[in-house]
Amino acid sequence: MKVLKFGGTSVGSEEAIRQVAKIVQGNVDQIVMVSSAVGGVTDQLVEIGDTAARGKKEYESLLEAVKLRHEQMYYNLVENKPDTNFYDIIEEFEDICRGVWLLRELTPRSADFIHSIGERLSTLIITDFFRTQGIDITLYDSRKYIVTDDQFGNANVNFKLTNERLQEAKKSFTKVNLFPGFVAATEENETTTLGRGGSDYTAAILAGLLAADHFEVWTDVDGLMTADPRIVKKAHFIEHVSYEEALELSHFGAKVIYPPSIQPALEKGIPITIKNTFNPEQKGTLITKEWDEDKQLIRGISSIKDIALVTLSGSSMVGIPKFSYRFFRALSTANVNVILITQASSEHSITVGIDGKESGRALRALNTEFEEMIATNRINPIEIEDNFSIIALVGSNMRNQVGVSGQMFNVLGKNGVSIHAIAQGSSERNISAVISKEDLHKALNVLHESFFLSLTKRINLFIIGTGNVGKAFINQLAQQFTFLKKNHQLNIKIIGLANSRQMHFEKDGIPLSKWESYLAEGVAFTKEDFIQNMYDVNLRNSIFIDITASEDIAALYADILKKSISVVTPNKIAATGPQTDYLNLKSMSKRYGSQFLFETNVCAGLPVLSTLNDLVRSGDQVHQIEAVLSGTLVFLFNEYDGTTKFVDVIKKAKELGFTEPDPRLDLFGSDVKRKILILIRESGYTCEYDDIELNSFLPESCMESSSVEDFYEKVEKEEAHFKKLYEDAKAKGARLKVVAKYKDGHGSVGLEAVDATHPFYNLEGKDNIVLFYTKRYDDHPMVIKGAGAGAEVTASGIFADVLRLGQSDM
Template sequence: MPLLIMKFGGTSVADADAIARVAAIIMDQQAEGDSIVAVVSAMSGVTDMLTSGVRAAATGSDAVCRDVAEEILHRTREAADKLIPASAAERRSVVTAAEELLASYVAVCRSVHVLAEATPRVLDRATSCGELLVADLLAAHLCTMGASSQVVNPAEVIVTDDTFQNALPLPVETAEHCARHLAPLIAQGVIPVIGGFIGATVDGVTTTLGRGGSDFSAAVLGQALAADEVWIWTDVDGVMSADPRLVKDARVIPVLSYVEVGELAYFGAAVLHPRTIRPLVDGRIPLRIKNTFRPQASGTRIEPEANPAPGTVKAVTNIQGLSMVTVEGRGMLGVPGIAARTFEAVARCKANVLMISQASSEQSICFVIPAHDVACVCGKLEEEFALEISRREIDRVGALDGVGVVTALGAGMRGIAGVAGRLFTALAQYGVNIIAIAQGSSECSVSIVVTEEDGESAVRAIHEEVMRR
């Protein structure tokens, strides 16, 4: 019997009606003969609310967390009233569990208020209840529909290191715990429901998996259980060829490879965090992105290899709010270690480098970083190269603000002559000036630096003139 890991995001479980829709999707898929493990996010906005309460407590106000707890408890009770019959014992059980979880949250906030500090470990403990509340609601509703379903505590199955707020699952330990706690339930036809985003250290201390954590949870469980597929349910039909707010005829991409979706995630497409792909690559497990609100739509399937048509550009992305930093000087020619020292200085600011370009003459190197990191990066570079600047070996360290990176992606670009030429011709036709260019050795993407004002025009140019023809 095929095993599917089905993860449902915050908009998919936002209220009672949404959770009922999720339960119907699960039941329909089980009726097709599949075994299901459900992974759920918190209701939309809940994790942010929990975080704001803790941070307010750290700065002197513990009233915010009480208000947050009351609001979340109200939403949970309201959902329980709609999803679970009054006569069912599950309703009282779900509400009691919610009351206990949120009372614990308020207690943590009080401790934070006294200490005036919210450590990463404390934040993990405080913000990890939203997913558990949804898991209780969904499992109880599935039971009222006649299914056999059981909540499984994520801390019992996803074992992580102790990097609080951004923990990394330990594959061997996680596989062992899944074999112990999940595999027997699956074999009995039970639908396990697990809160995403949450794990625990080997010693049982609660951790969270950071940005994209619930998607990551689903992928980790897919690897640990050797699932046949992982399905991510969200509020869009799949991965789009461009931002539909910029390109009216943007379309769903039916098939992508692991490499392509990794590039898309890195270059700003709101699709998946790059970490989500990693556990699936080792097991060569396909992933599908589907729309909870249009389950009949086929979505986007992500496979180890996508067998693209030669010359195909599948998607175009646009990241804004960036600056391009340039280090240049005639004294850099043939001098080893300049690049290493440059990026060591950047690392001291903990800045993320999105793109690098270097002239073949070796007289300049430029790279793109978030605009908010420019002051620190330029300062560290001037410190690092103070001697070279004084000797005029390096002429300047400068920054160009207000730029963006537009990236065209597709494995079909690999080894095909003329793709870059088509891109540049399209941009010229739309009057877009190219500031810098970079292409990775995978040949799956070409990134172009343009002004923020030209970003939208560049996306439309590539989509209209290159991708539609």
């Protein structure tokens, strides 16, 4: 014998009921079937009762709507008008509602009778329809077989009497035996209901007392999922869980099955399967006594969206008995369900999590219970904190397993999710944490990614700047997207994108092939709106990328890092401001679990800073640096030979994308000063921008230019100066290079003529080179050399930083 329970969505329409008939016909076993009310009807019945109790005549139109809905459903399925049994139920319904309306009072007993109408009507319709399909079915009125006390609204089952009546009924069972769920009756035949999830409970009672071989719960999902699929798009179906795991998952928000309904089946060891009415081929989730010891540590991640924290605290509580008893008694008396409990080891405070909708009732009950102690300051006022959620890791394999909670809290911390309370059951099957409601989406996704999708990691990018470098970066990302996803399990999405005029956000990612059109249709850009949008979407593994030279954007980094969002940038301003600001950004990234990466600040895509950081972290000490740090200046002095004007070489470099939009930033030497400053600071030394000596090769007239065009004109007038520099170096067999140096606490930047024996002599094109003289590399320095200018190489450096973050424990 099988027990099959069909929920409200499974009988929510004519087509759904036809599908139920096919499922039943496909079973060869004898079936005990339990049905809920038609989807949404129970809520309508509650509204009808409440409306009548308020003395509002509108209850009649609401009642008529329920009647017409069931009449139409009956006619469409049976192709005939309902029989007298149908109208007898409707007449009783109308009489009770009229009485409630006349008395302006809805007693618990009347409410139960009204609420029972849904299941009574749905099972009558199903019975008559099944008979038209040739199904041998008998309808049993659950009120005659399931006996309860008179605790209306949430009645307690008398299992002894219920068992006696069911065993008698079993003698006359046919192929299909249908019982309304949710409803029962007292010994005096007064209609009662079994409370929330009552239809599941009805089915479980029948399964247990009738010794069913299997209990199937048919609903509108394929089974239990690893997380809420409405929030976690990558959530997947769970094939098998133990009873205990199912209880934990259902307690913490998995709505597929109601916790008490498992208990009768658990006691008898009856297997339970969760199946999808609308996808019956899916085998569903099997729930048994055993669990899979060879499977994942975590079976699922469950959550409750809206909870409140209630705290009782005070020094007078320490060592004094009965505080906990009074606390929980007051909540119980007020019908407040406690979801989570945590207590300080000092006994100074008790905190519980409750349904957010019950916070007002809880506060009134506790204030009444502890009124005198609060008034005399022996305990603190009851504290209620709203807008929290609970997330829970569930799995029997967590027992005695080291590191699960550490991984959970580390992942949350790295993504800026603050934990307000923690609880772990003694069974070690559940680790629960209370977090801010606004962080629920991020927390569920990042935990699911960590525990279930460790081979696939989504990275969310927020980019400001779509100039040459920005375009090159997006193009590189588009070219590598499939490769990275397949070979490195990185799913990199651009969520927010902006230039100086417009910005656009797509929570599921801006299509990389259409980013320009999406941005063109965006809204007006302001840095404040962009950052707020980034905060509001609140996604895990977020990276902010600044591909501008803006001081205003760089000023935002500290606040962004505080949100546990990592920053990647070629913008040198932040790392070359005051030393205190630089150190503050470093400190922020450590404190909030984010990272501040600026590899492209020095030598574009060359791994200079990462190599330097490896040296310092491994205990080496840098004591001297010599470097050519401007690919632009290398290109200029390599190209210039006196036959073409120096100004024309500058213009050529700008056209090729080797200079900043304003080439004066390259030629004035400020850019090189910033780069050597960064190297000095990353080597562990204190240094300010103004501490670095700059010996400019430009004449004074060029330094005083008012615009780029004015600069070009003045450079052209000074052509003799540049030609002389070139001729003097050539006469010595040397080449001109702008060299940055640091030694003995002194930094400098200046033009030098290097001879053929120097490592800088053979620099070609736009190459950069850095020599690190360290404790380990003393006689022969570590040399890093390669292209140091251009949109493509800079973009590749940004890409490298993004991949570094993606492959790290963000």
